[in-house]
Amino acid sequence: MHEKRADFYLIFVMALAAIGSGYQLFWSDDRPAGERSGTPLASISSFNNTVKTKSGTRIAWRDASVKETLYGGDQIYTHDHSDVEISFSDKTKVSLLENSLFKITVENEKPTLDLKSGLIYIKFSNKKSNFKLKLGKRQIEINSKNAEVQISKEAGTAKILLVKGGAEIKEKDNKVELEENQLINLSKSRPINELAVLNVTLLGPAAQSVIYVSNNRPIEFEWFKTDKISSTRLEIAKDRSFKQIIHQREYQIDSVKLEKLEKGHYYWRIVYEATELKQAGFSEIRSFELRQDHAPTLIGPTDKSVVFLDPESNRNELNINWIKKGASKFQLELKNENGIKMVDSIGTNLLLKGPLLGKLSLRVRSHPEERKDSPWSKLYSIDIKMLQLPGEVTVDFPSENQKVTIPEDGIITFKWKQDAHSKGHVWYLSRQKDFKELTLKKFVEGAEFDWTGQGRGGFYWKVNAIDQLGRERVSSKYHQFTLYSPPVKVLGPLAFSFLSMKRPDSPLTFKWQGRNSGRFLIQIAKSKEFLKTLVNRELVGGQFEWTSGAPGKYYWRIKELFSTEESQFTEAQYFEIKKSAPPKAPSFKNIPSKFNIEVEVDEEGGFSVLDLFISPVHAQKIKSSVTLRWDEQENAKEYLLEIYSDPQMKKGLLKTNITGPEYKWQDPIRGKVYWRLAVKDHWGQVSGFSGPFEAEMV
CATH class of the missing domain: 2.60.40 (Immunoglobulin-like)
Structure with missing residues (x-):
């Protein structure tokens, strides 16, 4: 029982150890640079395509990143068609080309470059630098300033080629001063001072050069060969191992221009034969990159703009700015009424000094000394004027x-x-x-x-x-104003309302909408100054009825009353009260043409049949009448009734004013009569008469 428990603990401990070991070996090192131990030696400044790094003793590789810090024991590997540039603290730059493996170690606090395989290119800074180089079992020390060195290591062979400048090469007690285009072959046990003979020296494109091209400009390849060389073949490939050759051809000359090369990274070399020496060989490898050359972009002043010169500073100058990556020297073309002028500039800024007034056209390109046939930017046109200073601003609203x-x-x-x-x-x-x-x-x-x-x-x-x-110039005078709450919303009558009233006693309704207090002050007057008001009344609610009693021109306004803030009246609302239109001549329908005379006996006397024929005394005791009726007319206060005995309406029988739509005619005559009506409204306006009505009184 105890043995089984001991076995269980042993297995558990071994599992923890295995997990820890696996973490150390395989887990990606994602710790920030500040958590890494040791002194930072270099950092990755740029890379293309697939580049991997590995920290210390870990097995796991990870993708490289720009500005990644490198320490002692770190390794870098570049895949096909990939490269990386590393910057050291003294500003020396090391480029690792494709399919290369490289390790940084530390000895006496100085970096050692351990090239496992591949090709590196070192550009020493302008300070004297010292680097140790490990190539297999051989330890080399390089001391240089501003030199460019190409170092390669393949199976069993290592080479150091000084491309530019000079450098001191040391190995133990041996040292040699290496000059431009001299090569040290470190294969087998050759001493460093046994310099190799370069039968072919590559001149251009230079190692690690970037060539900007436009409009299919041809690329010139140039080399130098010794007299012992009988034939040369130019090879250009997309890879360092020259498995993807895009051009190969023998040439009897030492230079050739090639067109239609696509943009990208290339490697080139010369394959030669030396008949007298009965041997064939390869030159060293050069790498270069072709990039599309784009025209600079002018950013200031803008095209078709007006540029003002400041008279106060007496500075008659123009600042021109543009954007262009990868170039340091530029050429500007300036054109005005005096002709065309070419100006060189270092950097992407030019301070052009006067006299400058007038029209100016300008464009810029990378300098031909750096980039042949570099394209021009877009042509910009500007107008340069002397600045006119603005004066004091005059304000209109709100006024003081x-x-x-x-x-x-x-x-x-x-x-x-x-x-x-x-x-x-x-x-x-x-x-x-x-x-x-x-x-x-x-x-x-x-x-x-x-x-x-x-x-x-x-x-x-x-x-x-x-x-x-x-720039802000002279200020206006400051103005004070007072801000009041929004006015009451007037609903009616609105400004310039013309109101037709049918009668003087008709009420006029004023309506409005306030905020929330519910208390208002309304004023009505004959003038918009409201010096003498007809109405000045506090109200509750949103409506008020008023009877003017007479036509005329009026103004009204209203404001809401608050306990905590002052309020303002609305704008004066002008309105006009007019009499309604005069009534039209009345029109009647279904007026009877025959009326029966009604007869009544006087209450004071009796009635006898003989009274009709004999006694006039008895006749006075009898009353006769006819009731005339018609349709009531709108807005009629009175009716004017006229009755005539002739159709020409000349022999009048009756004229009277009546308040209702009927009239009882006392003692009418028998026979035919002619009658008509007119209407009088509440304002006293009288209509024309209706057409006469013929009626038989029976």
Whole structure:
């Protein structure tokens, strides 16, 4: 039982150990640089395609990253068509080309470059640098300044080629001063001072060069060969092992120009034969990159712009800026009324000095000394003028001490006069006249600014003109104004309402909509100054009825009453009360043509049949009448009734005014009569008469 428990603990401990070992070997090292032990030696400045790094004793490789810090024991590997550039603290740069394996070690706090296989290219800084190089079992020390060295190591062979400058090479007690285009072959046990003979020296394209091309410009390949060389073959490949050769051809000459090479990385070499020596060989390998050359981009001044010179500074100069990667020297073409001028510039900026006034065309390109046939940028045209300074701004609204009521949409439009020489304005708003604390500050191009009124009470505002160089100039005088709450919304009668009233006692209804207090003050007057009011009344609610009693021109306004803030009247609403139109001549339908005379006996006397024929005394005791009826007419106060005995309406029988739509005619005559009606409205306006009606009284 105890043995089984001991076995269990042993297995558990071994499993933990295995996990720890696996983590150390295979887990990606994602620790930040600050957590790595040791002294930082270099960092990755750039790379192309697939580059892997590995830290210390770990087995796991990870993708390289720009600015990644490298320490002692770190390794770098480049895959096919890949490369990486490493920067050391003394600004020496080491490029590792494709299919190369490289390790950095530390000895006496100095880096040692351990090239396992492949090709590296070292560009020493302008300071004297010392690097140790490990090539298999051989330890080499290189001391140099501004030199460029190419080092290769393949199976059983290592070479050091000085491409540019000079360097001191040391191995133990041996040392040699290596000059340009000299080669040390470290195969087997050859001493370093036994320099190899270069039968072919490659001149261009230079090692690790970047060539910018445009418009299929040909690339020149140039080399130098000794007299012992009988034939040369140029080979250009996409890979360092020359398995992907894109061009190979024998040439009797020492240079050739090739066109239609695509953009990308290339390797080239010369394969030669020396008949006298009965041997064939290869030159050293050179790598280069072809990139598309793009024209610079002008960024200032902009095309078709107007550039203003400042008269106050007396600086008659123009600052020209452009963007272009990968170039350091440029050429500008300047054209004005005096002709064309070419100007060289270092960097992407040129300060052009005057006299400069007038029209100017300009364009820029990479300098032909650096890039042959470099394309020009777009041609820019500018107009250079002397700056005219704007004057003091004059404000229009709100004016000094103006009372401003926030309109229904809540927007207050500030207005001022635009200066012809200003580029824009800076609008200021503050509660304080010294403007130390701002409520709002805005740049405005035009001469108006819409502000959504916030707050109530007193404010100060001003406007500063901006000159064409973007500087604030003379300020306007500050103006104080008072901001009031939004007015009551008038619903009716609205301004310039013309109201037709049918009668003097008809009430006129005033309607409005307030905010929330519910208390209002209404005023009605005959003048818009409201010096003498017809109505001045406090109300509750949103409606008021008023009887004018007479036509005329009136004004009314209203304001809401608050306990905590002052309010303003609405704008005076003009309205006019008019009499309704005069009535038209009445028109009647179904007027009977025959009326029966009604007869009544007087209450004071009796009635006898003989009274009809004999006694006039008895006749006075009898009353006769006819009731005339018609359709009631709209807005009629009275009716004017006329009755005639002839159709020409000349022999009048009756004229009277009646208040209703009927009339009882006393003692009418028998026979035919002719009658008509007119209407009189409440304003006293009388219509024309209706057509006469013929009636038989029986």
